[in-house]
Amino acid sequence: MRHAIAIAATLTLAACATAPKPAPPPPSMSTAKEGRANLASASGSLVSGRVTLRPMGDGVHLTGTVGGFLPNSVHAIHVHEKGDCTAADASSAGGHFNPMGQPHGRASAPAHHAGDMDNITANAQGQVNLDVHLAGVTLGGGAPNDIADRALVVHAAADDYISQPAGNAGARVACAVIKIIQ
Numbered sequence: 360m361r362h363a364i365a366i367a368a369t370l371t372l373a374a375c376a377t378a379p380k381p382a383p384p385p386p387s388m389s390t391a392k393e394g395r396a397n398l399a400s401a402s403g404s405l406v407s408g409r410v411t412l413r414p415m416g417d418g419v420h421l422t423g424t425v426g427g428f429l430p431n432s433v434h435a436i437h438v439h440e441k442g443d444c445t446a447a448d449a450s451s452a453g454g455h456f457n458p459m460g461q462p463h464g465r466a467s468a469p470a471h472h473a474g475d476m477d478n479i480t481a482n483a484q485g486q487v488n489l490d491v492h493l494a495g496v497t498l499g500g501g502a503p504n505d506i507a508d509r510a511l512v513v514h515a516a517a518d519d520y521i522s523q524p525a526g527n528a529g530a531r532v533a534c535a536v537i538k539i540i541q
Contacts, residue, residue, distance in 0.1 A: 394498050396511040396535035398425060401449035404532035406513055410489060412506075412537060418494040419506060425489055425513060425533065428481035435518035435528035438474030438493065442508040444534035452510035452534055455525060456496075458503040465520040466494070473504055475526075478517045499539050511535045 394412035408425030428434065439452035446452075455463060456474030464471035473496050479487045499507045513533040518526035 392541045393539075394419075394507060394537050395540045396421075396423075396537045398511065398513060398533040398535040399444065400427070400532070401444070401447065401512075401534045402515070402530040402532055403447075404515070404530075406533040408487075408489075408533065410511060410535065412498055414498050415492065416494075418492055418496050419498045421489055421491045421493060421511075423489045424486060425479070426484075426486040427533075428485040428487065430481060430483045430485050432481045432485070433478050433517040434481070434487075434532070435514035435516065435526055436476050436479050436489075436491070437472070437512055437514070437518075437525075437528075438476075438496070438506050438537070439510040439512045439534075440474075442510050442536040444510055444536055449510070449512055449531035449534035452512055452531070456506060456509055463520075463522070463524050463526055465518075468520075474506070474509070475518075479513075498537075506537055507539050509537055511537055 396410040398408045400407050405427035407427055410421050410423035413420050438456040440456045441453035443451040455472040457472040461470045466475050466477050476491055481487050496504045496506045512531050514528035515532045516529035518528045
């Protein structure tokens with residue numbers, strides 16, 4: 360009996376040692392499990408917050424809380440091309456993230472910037488509980504549509520989804536660099 364157990368244990372260990380390792384994901388696929396964007400005030404506003412980003416389905420899902428808005432106000436939110444929030448007005452973040460060269464528009468429209476999202480609305484306490492899906496982008500991996508190390512920017516006004524190139528959304532009131540945390 361002891362001999363049979365020893366043989367079974369040896370075979371099990373041998374099988375584990377020779378099992379092939381899974382292939383790494385292709386470079387175009389998202390490799391991150393989670394990202395974070397800590398929004399800091401810009402342009403003299405009081406807007407700030409913390410956003411978590413997770414790859415999900417055909418894109419990246421953003422959740423979190425952003426506060427410091429006027430009650431019941433509507434604001435644009437976009438991913439911008441540069442992961443740089445050093446300018447006091449967040450202009451260092453550049454324009455909207457647009458790797459495919461599309462016109463600006465509503466996220467549900469066939470043609471729009473990869474960084475375009477629908478407007479967010481603050482509640483009566485001036486807070487937004489963010490729950491947004493950004494389709495067609497990845498988080499990590501270095502693909503052309505990768506939003507890691509780019510900026511998440513909140514604007515003072517609503518996006519009109521028409522004006523080119525940025526929706527006439529006004530000043531940038533909060534900015535964060537999207538960082539991979541795991």
